[in-house]
Amino acid sequence: MAASAPGFIYLASQSPRRRQLLAQIGVRHELLLPSALEDAEALEAERADELPADYVERVTRAKLHAARARLRRSGLPDAPILCADTTVALGRRILGKPRDVADAIATLTLLAGQTHRVITAVAVASGGREKLAVSASHVHFAAMPARVIEAYVASGEPFGKAGAYAIQSAVAAWIERIDGSYSGIMGLPLFETAALLRWAGVSRGAGA
DSSP states (O other), X not given: OOSSOOXXXXXXXXXXXXXXXXXXXXXXXXXXXXXXXXXXXXGGOOOTTOOHHHHHHHHHHHHHHHHHHHHHHHTOOOOOEEEEEEEEEETTEEEOSOSSHHHHHHHHHHHTTOEEEEEEEEEEEETTEEEEEEEEEEEEEOOOOXXXXXXXXXXXXXXXXGGGOOTTXXXXXXXXXXXXXXXXXXXXXXXXXXXXXXXXXXOOSTTO
């Protein structure tokens, strides 16, 4: 356990879903976001022949290291930092955030009628130490007509999301089954996150 038990953590993520999930388990948090001088998108660049699980772990560690440096520069009070990254994989293929409408349609067309993996890595830094956990889930989409995919893309929901969808959105009507962590598919696996926060000595709500 960490030597102290801070009453809040820093969340180094712009995802409103991760904020919602932390609030769900009673974790007080403040945002610790990249400045305009940081190239946060570069951290998510893929490498040739990198497996999806290796990719998501590498990106999460890189985000955590960048956030630790950001906190040191900021002069803000010390507290644990939490980072996470989610990727969608079909076999060995990584399906990242869609670049445009055509890419979003192509991604969802690939996923329709198939089972894919959603891998989320979450990492916490506390007192000079770091710890990472990974949640992997399987999601099966029913076959989706082209008109359904096109309407979903037109809603704008796929953009900024790995795999071009959010499980808590309207597309859930086409998800036949999942095997794994619903919160992990949303972007922050709560079981693994709670275990990391206990390791960091962070007081929280249920199960503290």
